[in-house]
Amino acid sequence: MDIDLLPAATTLLLIATVVSLASSIYAFRQHNYPVAIWCGWLMLAISIYCAGYAGELSSTTLQQADNWIRLQFMGAAYIPCFVILMTLCYRLQSQPPLVIPALLLTVSSLILVLVMGNASHHLVYRLESIHKVHQLTLSQFSIGPGYYLHLVYLNLSWVLTLSLLLQFYRTIPAYRKPIAFIAVGTTAPWLGYLVNIANYSSLQLDFAPLCFLITSFCYWIGLFKYRFANLSPIARDHIFEALNKPLLVLNEQLQIVDFNRKASDYFGCTAQRLLGKDVSQLAALPNGLHHLRHSQNEMELLEFTHNQQAWELAIYPLRQQQQRIQGFILVFQEVTERVQLIETLRTHAERDTLTNLFNRRLLMGRLPALLAEASEQTPLSLILFDVDHFKAINDAQGHLAGDQALINIGRLVQHTLPTTALAARYGGDEFLIVLPRCTAAEATQLANMLNEQCQARLGFSLSLGITQSTGQETTEQLIQRADTALYQAKSQGRARALTCSQVMTPCGAG
Numbered sequence: 001m002d003i004d005l006l007p008a009a010t011t012l013l014l015i016a017t018v019v020s021l022a023s024s025i026y027a028f029r030q031h032n033y034p035v036a037i038w039c040g041w042l043m044l045a046i047s048i049y050c051a052g053y054a055g056e057l058s059s060t061t062l063q064q065a066d067n068w069i070r071l072q073f074m075g076a077a078y079i080p081c082f083v084i085l086m087t088l089c090y091r092l093q094s095q096p097p098l099v100i101p102a103l104l105l106t107v108s109s110l111i112l113v114l115v116m117g118n119a120s121h122h123l124v125y126r127l128e129s130i131h132k133v134h135q136l137t138l139s140q141f142s143i144g145p146g147y148y149l150h151l152v153y154l155n156l157s158w159v160l161t162l163s164l165l166l167q168f169y170r171t172i173p174a175y176r177k178p179i180a181f182i183a184v185g186t187t188a189p190w191l192g193y194l195v196n197i198a199n200y201s202s203l204q205l206d207f208a209p210l211c212f213l214i215t216s217f218c219y220w221i222g223l224f225k226y227r228f229a230n231l232s233p234i235a236r237d238h239i240f241e242a243l244n245k246p247l248l249v250l251n252e253q254l255q256i257v258d259f260n261r262k263a264s265d266y267f268g269c270t271a272q273r274l275l276g277k278d279v280s281q282l283a284a285l286p287n288g289l290h291h292l293r294h295s296q297n298e299m300e301l302l303e304f305t306h307n308q309q310a311w312e313l314a315i316y317p318l319r320q321q322q323q324r325i326q327g328f329i330l331v332f333q334e335v336t337e338r339v340q341l342i343e344t345l346r347t348h349a350e351r352d353t354l355t356n357l358f359n360r361r362l363l364m365g366r367l368p369a370l371l372a373e374a375s376e377q378t379p380l381s382l383i384l385f386d387v388d389h390f391k392a393i394n395d396a397q398g399h400l401a402g403d404q405a406l407i408n409i410g411r412l413v414q415h416t417l418p419t420t421a422l423a424a425r426y427g428g429d430e431f432l433i434v435l436p437r438c439t440a441a442e443a444t445q446l447a448n449m450l451n452e453q454c455q456a457r458l459g460f461s462l463s464l465g466i467t468q469s470t471g472q473e474t475t476e477q478l479i480q481r482a483d484t485a486l487y488q489a490k491s492q493g494r495a496r497a498l499t500c501s502q503v504m505t506p507c508g509a510g
């Protein structure tokens with residue numbers, strides 16, 4: 001009994017054609033996902049191949065069958081090329097170097113050219129006859145070197161694709177499920193092809209086109225359902241735009257190749273003006289950006305001011321797989337508040353809040369280093385002074401008036417002393433002044449001037465103890481000497497400056 005298999009076979013092949021075509025359109029629509037482009041072309045090639053085979057099975061003449069075979073090759077010639085490119089792109093997570101698609105597309109196009117001119121040279125196949133089996137038209141042909149070239153290319157592409165997938169499968173466990181689907185999708189038509197060449201099918205049907213149904217399904221799951229790679233470019237685009245900081249992407253020549261909305265706001269430029277522009281020609285950037293080209297650092301931070309705001313620029317070099325730098329990402333962050341906060345904290349840590357002179361901790365921290373530089377040739381002197389009868393000011397005029405008196409002393413000290421002097425509130429109504437490159441005699445002059453100004457302007461006197469470093473003593477010993485001189489100045493009736501050498505008790509004892 002002759003069973004009519006034609007409707008079933010053509011229906012299945014047309015389903016495979018439509019499914020592949022739909023998958024191709026779907027893939028092309030995911031154009032921001034590099035793999036999807038190659039997947040789209042592959043599905044289109046499969047769709048053409050399936051349509052061609054459906055046509056061949058329903059042909060009625062030798063010429064018709066030949067035409068449909070040529071259509072099949074229009075798809076089949078490119079299937080190996082697109083399979084490799086899709087897998088490579090999936091493996092690299094970016095487009096492969098241009099030379100690879102160029103080479104593969106050349107081989108595929110060569111096969112297609114051979115097929116198109118086959119009628120004259122028969123280098124690919126020679127169609128001998130057609131015969132009907134269960135109403136299906138099956139072609140009898142002998143094959144030539146062009147056909148073998150296509151077979152070798154096809155088999156090599158499958159081997160290469162599977163080895164790439166296997167390597168990927170081993171290295172990134174998270175990708176295992178999608179890779180398994182892609183591997184099954186790639187192997188299915190190959191198995192169909194093996195069935196053909198082993199002649200297992202009594203029907204002599206080519207099962208490969210039908211197996212492409214499985215391929216479409218598996219690729220769709222592997223590439224799109226798991227969303228391992230196609231979601232991340234979309235997410236990255238969103239983050240890029242949603243980032244509340246200006247961001248630039250530069251190529252190796254430091255030209256702007258991409259930027260977000262915040263960046264065009266920052267530079268006050270339209271997209272046309274920013275794209276392709278050399279970043280070193282832009283204002284509102286820190287100096288020295290042209291050095292980037294030679295930068296090997298992982299990440300660099302630069303601080304600068306723009307429009308009276310403090311900015312921090314983070315520069316990230318872009319490398320593909322640990323190779324040489326191919327570009328940079330520049331992320332700008334406005335840090336005015338942070339800089340002001342740090343400034344405030346530094347002031348609080350270093351300054352006395354009442355007088356705005358340095359505090360004791362700061363001066364005691366700096367003194368050892370200054371002392372280490374002191375010698376007979378580069379003298380260093382110290383003035384330790386105390387307000388006379390300060391308690392009386394507090395008691396008579398109140399604590400606030402006492403505070404104001406301390407503030408006024410602070411101002412007077414700042415105006416009277418040279419800029420090289422370091423003045424600190426030592427505690428209560430006591431002040432310490434360090435005078436680098438200053439002898440005890442010069443310090444005494446300054447101390448007397450300070451005392452006179454204080455009496456004249458503020459209406460109270462000071463007692464001051466002065467000492468000069470020998471370059472041998474410790475900080476504590478030096479302060480102790482100044483304190484002894486101050487104590488003596490108090491004892492001798494206040495309102496005076498005494499140097500260590502003028503006091504009765506030996507000063508060096510401390």
Ligand SMILES: Nc1nc2c(ncn2[C@@H]2O[C@H](COP(=O)(O)OP(=O)(O)OP(=O)(O)O)[C@@H](O)[C@H]2O)c(=O)[nH]1
Pocket residue numbers: 354386387388389390391392394398399400401402403406427428429490
């Ligand atoms: N208003 C005010 N008073 C302070 C401050 N710190 C310390 N004092 C007061 O300063 C006074 C220091 O007094 P003393 O140094 O003991 O004595 P004096 O009255 O200055 O007398 P002599 O130093 O002996 O001349 C104390 O009454 C403290 O309470 C401050 O920050 N503000």
